[in-house]
Amino acid sequence: MIEMDCTCVQKHHSIPTEVIEVSEHAIEKTAEILKDYHRIFLVADENTYEVAGRRAEERLREAGLLSHSLVLPSPALPNAENIGKVLMEAGRDREVYDINAWSLNPDYILAVGGGSINDTCRMVSYRLGIPYGVLGTAPSMDGYASVVAPLLNGRKKIVYNCSIARHIIIDLSINAQAPYPLLLSGVGDMIGKYIALLDWEISRELNGEYYCEKIAGMVKEATDQCMAAAPALEDRSLEAIRATSEGLILSGECIAFCGSSRPASGTEHMIGQTWEVMDVEEGKVPNLHGIEVGEGVFTAMEIFRRLYGEIEEGTVKNLIEKYLPAFDKIEALQKVLKLPFTVTDRARFVEGVLRGRTFRERYTILQYLYDRGKLEEYAEAVYDTVMEKYFHQTFKEEFPEWEG
Ligand SMILES: [Zn+2]
Ligand SMILES: [Zn+2]
Numbered sequence: 001m002i003e004m005d006c007t008c009v010q011k012h013h014s015i016p017t018e019v020i021e022v023s024e025h026a027i028e029k030t031a032e033i034l035k036d037y038h039r040i041f042l043v044a045d046e047n048t049y050e051v052a053g054r055r056a057e058e059r060l061r062e063a064g065l066l067s068h069s070l071v072l073p074s075p076a077l078p079n080a081e082n083i084g085k086v087l088m089e090a091g092r093d094r095e096v097y098d099i100n101a102w103s104l105n106p107d108y109i110l111a112v113g114g115g116s117i118n119d120t121c122r123m124v125s126y127r128l129g130i131p132y133g134v135l136g137t138a139p140s141m142d143g144y145a146s147v148v149a150p151l152l153n154g155r156k157k158i159v160y161n162c163s164i165a166r167h168i169i170i171d172l173s174i175n176a177q178a179p180y181p182l183l184l185s186g187v188g189d190m191i192g193k194y195i196a197l198l199d200w201e202i203s204r205e206l207n208g209e210y211y212c213e214k215i216a217g218m219v220k221e222a223t224d225q226c227m228a229a230a231p232a233l234e235d236r237s238l239e240a241i242r243a244t245s246e247g248l249i250l251s252g253e254c255i256a257f258c259g260s261s262r263p264a265s266g267t268e269h270m271i272g273q274t275w276e277v278m279d280v281e282e283g284k285v286p287n288l289h290g291i292e293v294g295e296g297v298f299t300a301m302e303i304f305r306r307l308y309g310e311i312e313e314g315t316v317k318n319l320i321e322k323y324l325p326a327f328d329k330i331e332a333l334q335k336v337l338k339l340p341f342t343v344t345d346r347a348r349f350v351e352g353v354l355r356g357r358t359f360r361e362r363y364t365i366l367q368y369l370y371d372r373g374k375l376e377e378y379a380e381a382v383y384d385t386v387m388e389k390y391f392h393q394t395f396k397e398e399f400p401e402w403e404g
Helices: 026-033 046-062 080-090 115-128 180-191 193-207 213-232 238-258 267-281 289-310 315-337 346-356 365-371 375-389
Strands: 002-005 012-015 019-023 040-045 066-072 108-113 132-136 148-153 156-161 167-171
Touching (some): 012 238, 019 026, 019 238, 026 132, 026 167, 040 046, 040 080, 040 115, 046 066, 046 108, 046 132, 066 080, 080 115, 080 148, 108 115, 115 156, 156 267, 167 238, 180 193, 180 213, 180 238, 180 289, 180 315, 193 213, 193 289, 193 315, 213 238, 213 315, 267 289, 267 346, 267 365, 289 315, 346 375, 365 375
Parallel strands (some): 019 167, 040 108, 108 132
Antiparallel strands (some): 002 012, 148 156
């Protein structure tokens, strides 16, 4: 359990995570870290099984802790089909079938992979009441320690409550080998925190929403850490991978401390996730989460800058002003990093902004503009600015092969 006292109304924050191991050969410690469990069910996809699953499986088997493994076909999206597969394969039949007994459940689920496998296992863990942990293979998103998971149900993406990982194991040498788009995805997910924090502060002022100063400060720290490390990711320096992984984990912890993703997900996630959903609706495999969110960040930034130039002095203007230096930093980072964009079509871009407002129940600047009859005008205007200032290249042209 990780806990801290606080000055906010919650007074105390805690999460059930027991171990966070981020080190160069962390995978070798898997059995030692999980020694209190005896029927571990390992879940990976074809790619993550190759890079980490097989080795973890060996270590667990040697220690007598492994129940069995399931390897899903890649890319293994966190959808109802894969969640169903994990659920069906979670238990083992007893040697002699007993009509009065339940199947033999594992006592632990170990997710080996990035966001998709993690989200899939988190849901099954929550539904079956079995603890789970993650052996992360890429610093691609901040969901390792999160409390919720956006899951694909049919052609809809719905945010469900899920279990929090008991153990987070990050092997830096494995993570350093992750495909570059996954590393960029991690950065895209993190730079958005400034937007999320600004939305949160605005809602506190306008709606009296719960706000925690300490958590907001920690998320800001995690974001700064990831942004400072980002330029060195291309060279795959272990220190950059470590800083990024730790920043992402800290951001996830803050979500869990808060009890909602409010500190880490605002306008940028509502827009980015709407674009993901639009892909799903059309039967396509959505792009990486942090890449969609990254484009959402530049969109949200330009919305805020435009609003700043238009509104009268007051609380909202003052709050935006506080974040303008952070926006400048993100803009400068994009010149170096060149995060790829996935949505370049005007109609699609605008639809994402308009529908993004209601992606989930959360007050953001999108609702603020909608209430004043300005959202459509902003979506159209910001499209031009974003394409002109930041558009680098489309994702799939440069990286035709990726796994989520
Ligand atoms: Zn607090
Ligand atoms: Zn995210």
